[in-house]
Amino acid sequence: MARTPRTSAEDIRQRLATRIISSELSPGTPLDETALATEFSVSRTPVREALRLLAASGLVQQRPHATALVAKPDQATLAGMFEVMGYLEALCASLSAAQMSHAERSDLQRLHKEMAQIVRSGDTVVYSEANERFHSAIYDGAHNDYLAEITRSTRQRLQPFRRAQFNTLGRLSQSHSEHGDVVLAILQGDRRGAEEAMQRHIGIVQAAFADLQDENVRRGPKAAAAKLPAGA
Amino acid sequence: MARTPRTSAEDIRQRLATRIISSELSPGTPLDETALATEFSVSRTPVREALRLLAASGLVQQRPHATALVAKPDQATLAGMFEVMGYLEALCASLSAAQMSHAERSDLQRLHKEMAQIVRSGDTVVYSEANERFHSAIYDGAHNDYLAEITRSTRQRLQPFRRAQFNTLGRLSQSHSEHGDVVLAILQGDRRGAEEAMQRHIGIVQAAFADLQDENVRRGPKAAAAKLPAGA
C-alpha cells in the first residue's frame, strides 16, 4: 500500500512527521541534527534533508544557523488555520456531493454505518482512525488531487493541536450524528447542504478552540497549546 | 524590505524559483545538481537543499536517484489547481469584504484607480505587476496569514502556465472592469458579491484553459503546456 521509502532521508522524514503528528514530539521541541543522526544511525546529511522537507510542509520551524524546532504556531495563526480547514473541508464535501461516483457514495455510506458500530463500542482510538478515513474519502471524492493535497496537509499540520478529540462518549456520538448530515447531503447530491453540514461539523472544532483561547487569556498563556479539545 | 537570504541554499532556491516562475526554465527541464553547482559557484550541497525545498513547494518534481525536473503537471492536475485557485481567491475576496480596515479599503481603491491609467497606457508588463499587487492586497485583506500563504503558493505554482496573460488590449481593459466589480463589492462589505465577482474574474482563466484542453485533444497532446492563454 504505502510506497516504501527508498532513501533514508524520506524514511527519516516520515518517522519524524509521525512523531510530531502523534505529539510524541511536542511543539517547541528542538530537533538537534547530530542527535537525530546518531539516533537513526545515519549521517547528518539525510537528517538535514528531512528537516528541510518538514519545514517546507510546516511541521517544523527553521531559521538560518539556528536549531530547528517542532512548529509552534501562535494562537492567531492556529485560529486562521482552523478557519481555512473549515472552508477546505466544506469545499471537499460540496464537490463530493456533485462528483462522487456510485461506488464512492456507497463506500462512504458503508463506512458511516460501520462507524455507528464503533460509537456503540465506545472505542475512541478505533473511531479516530475511522474518522480519518471518513474525511479522507470526502477529500478524494472531490476528484481534485490538488485540493485533497492541501486539505490533507492542513489537517496534518493541525493534528498536534487537536489531541483530545473524542475523549467523551457524548462527543463521539455527536460527531457521528454530524457525519450523518454530511453523508445524507452527499448521497442526495446536495452541494449546498453538504457544504453547510461539513462547515457545522468542523465549526465545533473552531468553537472549542475559541473557548480555549479565552481560557488562556484569563489563566495566562502558559498552558496555551498544551491540551486543546476540539474534534472533527 | 525583502529579507536578505542568509544561506546560499536559500539564495539558490529563490533564484531557481524566479527562473521557473518567469518560464526562463520551462516545465520538464532537467535540473542537474552538478551543473547548477558550478553555475552558482557553490558545492552540490546547497543546490540539493534548494531543490528539495522547491520540490516541497511543487515547483520541481523529484524521484529518488533521478534528476530533478521543473514541474510539469498534466492537464487534469492543472485544471484542478486552477479550480482551487478560483475558490481560494474568491474566499479571500469574501473575507476582505468583511474584514478589511479602512486603510486597506482605500489602498485597494487607489490601486484600482492607478490601474485604470495603466490600462490607458496599454503597458501590459506594468499592468501585470500592478495586477499581482492587486490580488496580493486582497489576500492580505482577508487577515488570515495561512490562507494568504496557500493562495500565493497556488498562484505561484500556476504562474508558468499563465504566461500570455494580457496580450491584448481588450483583455487588459476587461480585466480592469472585472476588478472594478470586485472592488465595489469589497468596499460595500458585500461578501457574497465580492466572492462571486472574484470567481467570475478567475473563471475567465478556467474557461480559457478549458478551451485549450479541447484544442489539444483535437490537435494531439504535443503542444500541451506550451503556450497557455489565460488571464487573472
Place this chain on the structure above:
DNA sequence: GATGATTTGTACGTATGTATA
C-alpha cells in the same frame, strides 16, 4: 560585551542506484 563551546552551513569524496548504448 567579549569569548568559548556548540550547532549549523558548505565542500568534497565515495557508494549506490538509474538510464542509455
Place this chain on the structure above:
DNA sequence: ATATACATACGTACAAATCAT
C-alpha cells in the same frame, strides 16, 4: 539483456555563525 556511463545519496571534514557563559 548486459554493461557502461553518469547522476544522485550518503558520509566525513572543515568553516562559519549562533548562543551561553
